[in-house]
Amino acid sequence: MSKKFLSRNGAPGEDSTRPEGGSAVPEQDDAESASRRKFIGTTVLAAGAAMLAGPGSLAIEEFLQRNFHELSKQDLKEIIARLEKQYSTEYGKKVRVGDEPAMPGVLFGYGLDLSRCVGCRRCVYACVAENNQSRDPQIQWIRVLQMDKDKGVDLAHATCYYDPKEVPEEGHFYMPVQCHQCRNPPCVRVCPVKATWQEPDGITVIDYNWCIGCRYCMAACPYGARHFNWGLPHLPSDEMNPETHYLGNRPRPKGVVEKCTFCIQRTRKGRYPACVEICPTGSRKFGNLLDPNSEIRYIMEHKRVFIFKEQLNTQPKFYYFYGV
Amino acid sequence: MEKARSFWRFIQKSVRLVVTGNRYYYAWVVFLLLVMGFGVAAYVRQIKYGLILTHMRDQVSWGFYIGNFTFLVGIAAAAVMLVIPAYIYNWKPIKEITLLGEILALAALVMCLGFVLVDIGRPDRFWHIIPFVGLLNFPSSMLSWDVLVLNGYLFINWAVVTYMLFCAYQGKPYRKGLVYPLVILSIPWAVSIHTITAFLYNALPARPFWNASILAPRFLASAFCSGPAILLILLQVLRKMTRLEITDQAIFKIAELMAYAMGINLFLQGAEIFKEFYSHTEHFVFTQYLYFGFHGHNTLVPYAWASVLCGVAAFLLFLLPRTRRNWVTLNIGCVLIYSSVYIEKGMGLIIPGFTPSTLGEIYEYVPSWTEIKIAMGIFALGFLVFTFMLKVAVPIMLGEFTKAGNQPTGT
Numbered sequence: 001m002s003k004k005f006l007s008r009n010g011a012p013g014e015d016s017t018r019p020e021g022g023s024a025v026p027e028q029d030d031a032e033s034a035s036r037r038k039f040i041g042t043t044v045l046a047a048g049a050a051m052l053a054g055p056g057s058l059a060i061e062e063f064l065q066r067n068f069h070e071l072s073k074q075d076l077k078e079i080i081a082r083l084e085k086q087y088s089t090e091y092g093k094k095v096r097v098g099d100e101p102a103m104p105g106v107l108f109g110y111g112l113d114l115s116r117c118v119g120c121r122r123c124v125y126a127c128v129a130e131n132n133q134s135r136d137p138q139i140q141w142i143r144v145l146q147m148d149k150d151k152g153v154d155l156a157h158a159t160c161y162y163d164p165k166e167v168p169e170e171g172h173f174y175m176p177v178q179c180h181q182c183r184n185p186p187c188v189r190v191c192p193v194k195a196t197w198q199e200p201d202g203i204t205v206i207d208y209n210w211c212i213g214c215r216y217c218m219a220a221c222p223y224g225a226r227h228f229n230w231g232l233p234h235l236p237s238d239e240m241n242p243e244t245h246y247l248g249n250r251p252r253p254k255g256v257v258e259k260c261t262f263c264i265q266r267t268r269k270g271r272y273p274a275c276v277e278i279c280p281t282g283s284r285k286f287g288n289l290l291d292p293n294s295e296i297r298y299i300m301e302h303k304r305v306f307i308f309k310e311q312l313n314t315q316p317k318f319y320y321f322y323g324v
Numbered sequence: 325m326e327k328a329r330s331f332w333r334f335i336q337k338s339v340r341l342v343v344t345g346n347r348y349y350y351a352w353v354v355f356l357l358l359v360m361g362f363g364v365a366a367y368v369r370q371i372k373y374g375l376i377l378t379h380m381r382d383q384v385s386w387g388f389y390i391g392n393f394t395f396l397v398g399i400a401a402a403a404v405m406l407v408i409p410a411y412i413y414n415w416k417p418i419k420e421i422t423l424l425g426e427i428l429a430l431a432a433l434v435m436c437l438g439f440v441l442v443d444i445g446r447p448d449r450f451w452h453i454i455p456f457v458g459l460l461n462f463p464s465s466m467l468s469w470d471v472l473v474l475n476g477y478l479f480i481n482w483a484v485v486t487y488m489l490f491c492a493y494q495g496k497p498y499r500k501g502l503v504y505p506l507v508i509l510s511i512p513w514a515v516s517i518h519t520i521t522a523f524l525y526n527a528l529p530a531r532p533f534w535n536a537s538i539l540a541p542r543f544l545a546s547a548f549c550s551g552p553a554i555l556l557i558l559l560q561v562l563r564k565m566t567r568l569e570i571t572d573q574a575i576f577k578i579a580e581l582m583a584y585a586m587g588i589n590l591f592l593q594g595a596e597i598f599k600e601f602y603s604h605t606e607h608f609v610f611t612q613y614l615y616f617g618f619h620g621h622n623t624l625v626p627y628a629w630a631s632v633l634c635g636v637a638a639f640l641l642f643l644l645p646r647t648r649r650n651w652v653t654l655n656i657g658c659v660l661i662y663s664s665v666y667i668e669k670g671m672g673l674i675i676p677g678f679t680p681s682t683l684g685e686i687y688e689y690v691p692s693w694t695e696i697k698i699a700m701g702i703f704a705l706g707f708l709v710f711t712f713m714l715k716v717a718v719p720i721m722l723g724e725f726t727k728a729g730n731q732p733t734g735t
Contacts, residue, residue, distance in 0.1 A: 063448060067459045137376060143683055155684030156606060177683060186530060192467035193452040194459050210459075212452050213375075213445020216467050218385040222530035224683040228385060228445065231376035254374045255445030312529045 058082070067194060068207040068247075079209075080246060087244075087251060091235075095242040097250050100268040102201035108262050109202075109296040110273075111285035111305065112176060113323035119144055119167040119174030123275035123284065127178075130263060130274035131249040132241055134233030141260040142178045142275060143224060149173055153308075178275075179204065179225035179260035180308065180316030187217035187226060196257075202289075202317055203262050205247035211256040218257060222309050223316075226259045262286070289317065299323075330727065334493055338716045341725065345715070352711065356704045363701010366694050367442060375445055377694040383687035384678040386443070388695045391670035392702070393439035394521060395550070398543065398669055400432035400477065401518040402551020404510050409581055415574040420721050421559075422507065423488060426481045427717060428555060429514070431710035433478045438702040466524045473517045480510050485713070492720045494727045518543050525677065533610035533677045536599075542592045543669070548585035549638075550665035552578050553658040560655070566718050576649055579657075583642035586661060590639055593668075613686075614676040621688050624675060627667050634664035 065071075065079065080097045087095035124142045133139040145158040149171050158175070168174065185204050188196050195211040198204045218226045232254045244250040245265035252258050263273035267286070276284040287294035296319075299305065305319035345353075370377050380387045403425040410421045441447055452458035453471050462468040484506050491498035522543040525534035556578055563570045600611040612618050614628045641647045641657035648654060680686045691699075719725035 067452075070459065145683060154606075155680070156609065158684045160683070160685065186528065190465050190467065190527065192461050192465045192471065194461045195452075210449070210452060211446065212449045214440075214443070214467065215385045215445070216465070216524075218382065219525075219677070220528050220530055222682050224382070224681055224685075227382050229374070230378075230381065231374040257445075 062209070065209050067210045069194070069197075076246075083246075083250065087242075090251075091237045091240045091242070093237070093240070093242050095240075095250075096244060098243075098245045098265060098268075099247075100245065100265075102199050102203075103268060104200075105288075105290055107202045107289045108181065108267060108317065109287060109289035109294075110181070110262065110318045111296050111299045112318070112320050113281075113283040113285070114173060114175060114320050115322040115324045116281045116283040117144075117174045117176060118281055119146060119162070119169075119172070120280065122278045122280060123176060126274040126278035127260070129239065130241055130266075131261075132235055132244065132251055133227075133258070134229060134231075134235060134252075135239070136234045137231050139227045139229070139233070139258070141225070141227065141258075142176055144174055144176045146172050146174055175320070177223055177225070177308070178318070179262075180223050180314065180318035181260075181262060183315035183317060184313060186220040186222070186312075186314060190216045190220040192216065199247075199264075201268070203264055203267075204259070205261055205264065206257060206259065207247070208250070208252050208256045208258070213255040213257065215257065222312050222314060226257050228257050229254050283323075330494070331490065334490055334727075337725070341719065342712045342715050349715075353708065356708045356711070359704035360701045360708070363698050363704065366697035366701065370442070370694055370698065371447065375443075377692060379689055379692040379695065381687055381689075383681040383685050384675065384689040386674050386678070387689055388671065388691035388699055389439045389443040391674040392699055393436050393443070394673060395666055395669045396432045396436045396439070396706075397474070397518055397521045398547030398665070399551050399554065400429045400436060401514040401544075402547040402549075403428040403432065403555060404481070404514040405548065406552055406555060406578065407507060408511060409577065410574075413574075413577055415571070415577065417569065417721075419488070420568065420570070421555075421574065423485060423717060423721065424558065424562075425555060426485050426510070427710065427713045428551075428558070429481050430478065430485065430713065431706045433474065433481070434709050435702050435706035436474060437478075438705060439699070442698050442702070466520065466527045469520050470517075470524055473513065473520050477510070477513050477517050480506055480513060484510065485717070489717055489720050492723075493725060515544065518547050525673070530682055531677045532607035534673075536596060538592055538596050542589070542596070545585055545589035545592055546665045546669055549582060549589055549635075549661045550669070552582050552585075553662045556582075556658050557655060560651070562714075562718065567722055568718060579642055579648045579654060582661070583639065583648065586635065586639040586642060590635060593635075609680055610676045613679050614672060618680070618686065621679075621686050623688050623690060624672065628672055631664045631667035631672055634660040635668070638664060 061082070066075070068076075071079070076099060080099060083097050084095055087097070121142075121144050124140050124144060127133075127142050128135075128140055131141065133141065143160045145155075145160050146162040146169070147153060147158045151157045153175060162169070162172075181202055181204055183198075183202070185198060188198055188204060192214060193210060193212055196204060196206045196217060213228070215228055218228060229252055233252055235251055240251070241249060243265060245261075245268070248261040248264035263271075263275075267273060272286055273284075276286045285295050285299055287296035289296060291297065299321055300319065303321040303323060305321040307316045307319060366377075378387060378389075406425045407422050409415070410418050410425075415421060441450065444450070453460060453468070455462075455472065460468045460471065462472070484503060488498050488503060519540045522540035525531070526536070526539045529535050556575060559570045559575055562568050597611065600608050609618060613621065614624050616622070617625050638657045638661035641653050641660070647657070675689055678687075679689070716725070
């Protein structure tokens with residue numbers, strides 16, 4: 001099933017078409033101010049940390065951990081080793097936490113064929129199984145909206161709580177919504193602590209160890225794509241997917257926001273997202289927008305695509321289209 | 325060195341003043357501490373189990389906490405904006421009214437910061453938003469602006485209040501060159517805290533209910549109604565219970581200015597309601613949910629209308645000179661306008677912004693007991709801070725509590 005979809009080389013001159021925003025590797029001129037901040041921060045916080053955490057040095061380390069962009073390669077290595085150990089013990093299996101960076105020449109794009117989707121919601125559950133969402137309280141990154149055929153795309157007449165014996169239902173069509181991986185993401189703009197940003201391959205990610213849980217990004221997102229861990233996430237060991245990414249599907253703590261990452265742990269290794277793989281009708285398409293021979297570019301050329309809530313100028317990389 | 329020692333004595337004596345009082349004072353303080361205790365117990369549970377103990381969910385991701393926060397920023401802003409007319413009309417006693425306004429602003433700010441703290445999912449990571457210590461997303465995030473202006477405002481007001489009181493305690497006149505610039509700075513700063521808090525919501529095109537340019541002006545207008553309402557009652561209480569002299573003229577002038585503010589507030593609200601009703605776009609659903617309910621969901625409807633009725637009634641009471649100059653109707657008007665703005669700038673602002681959600685889903689939010697208990701705890705904290713500050717400030721203003729003199733007792 002897991003076909004490779006990437007061609008080996010990106011389009012020439014792709015750099016100019018790259019999205020703006022943070023890069024996964026800390027930049028040179030940031031490093032100095034980062035280390036200064038780090039120094040001030042560490043001095044100020046060490047005392048408080050000791051008070052709060054008591055004797056647990058692990059808790060102090062976690063408490064003092066800096067923003068992802070301020071971490072050196074060595075810091076990240078140590079944090080990942082710590083997390084792998086912690087998760088492996090907790091879930092009783094070998095857990096890998098990857099930190100694969102964005103591939104050069106890649107900008108991910110998604111296509112969703114509204115004429116084929118039957119609303120079976122297999123994508124919803126494949127996503128949950130792949131991305132280690134909390135089962136209780138239940139978190140799902142994909143919402144499938146059932147809409148009236150005689151109303152068209154109209155949120156006032158949509159529901160995600162349909163439950164018939166069989167789908168599709170007479171008179172209805174289905175519109176799945178998840179993170180649209182905007183080129184101009186309002187969530188990134190509003191985050192007060194730079195805990196969320198757009199990666200060079202266009203995926204908007206969250207640093208779960210830096211997010212303060214203010215939920216401003218949830219108010220800013222027009223697609224309801226962001227979800228909060230209102231309680232302690234519960235993830236049964238036997239359902240835990242041990243193949244994870246630091247910025248993606250590793251288990252999340254309580255009190256932080258999470259969202260679809262185009263299955264960063266898969267796609268950065270050239271695999272399809274879980275929702276694309278599972279879809280029984282082939283409604284879901286995925287590929288490299290910078291590669292003129294990719295399937296997503298084929299769709300944009302030969303079908304007619306539209307984006308959701310275009311008036312908000314979020315410029316999604318998630319395209320809806322009518323395949324038939 | 326001498327100054328530092330004197331200041332330290334001042335602090336010690338102030339603390340002694342705060343912990344001594346008559347029976348009623350103790351009863352009041354113990355009552356506030358009890359309410360705070362309930363709040364703390366609820367908050368400890370919330371830390372343990374998470375915000376799942378609230379009724380906020382992904383669809384309505386902000387609720388009672390942020391509603392109270394928004395309302396209280398208005399109180400903090402308006403209390404200081406009252407300094408402008410105090411100087412223009414040369415009210416007696418200007419210094420006292422300025423000080424009381426700033427003390428009220430301080431108490432309101434303490435509550436604001438409390439509400440933000442209890443709302444965030446990771447209070448242990450609070451330091452991430454402290455400038456230079458954490459990593460502030462400035463200037464991009466409106467929340468980072470809010471952090472800066474609110475804390476700056478807290479600092480300015482704290483500095484002015486402490487310095488002026490300390491001078492009066494020493495029996496020395498305060499240095500006008502030091503105080504005036506700060507007081508003058510605090511006025512636009514007061515405007516800025518409420519404007520930026522309005523921009524916090526205004527900045528979200530995903531939420532059409534908030535994404536209206538009239539939002540910030542409405543914030544200021546409503547704050548000019550609710551903030552002075554508290555001060556008006558406070559001034560009456562103080563002149564009854566202490567020897568502090570506050571002229572009728574000052575109180576009636578404040579009431580008159582409030583009448584104008586209420587008129588503007590109602591006009592702006594009407595302008596927005598007209599636009600929503602008449603254009604009747606798909607964005608009308610939020611206003612519809614607030615005033616009429618939507619598909620049988622109508623939790624907010626009685627509150628929304630109560631707010632409108634209270635607002636109109638208070639406006640009439642304040643507009644007519646006869647009712648404005650009658651203590652009974654004046655105080656009824658104060659309570660009415662306070663309630664009106666509390667609903668309108670609290671739940672009436674936050675909840676319709678989220679209902680229906682961005683994907684058209686309706687989740688009817690009502691605060692949970694945890695949220696109510698924690699909110700009451702924070703209000704009790706605010707009242708306690710306010711009480712303590714007044715306990716020190718009033719005797720200083722009356723010249724009873726000085727460096728040379730004996731410690732006053734009572735009240």
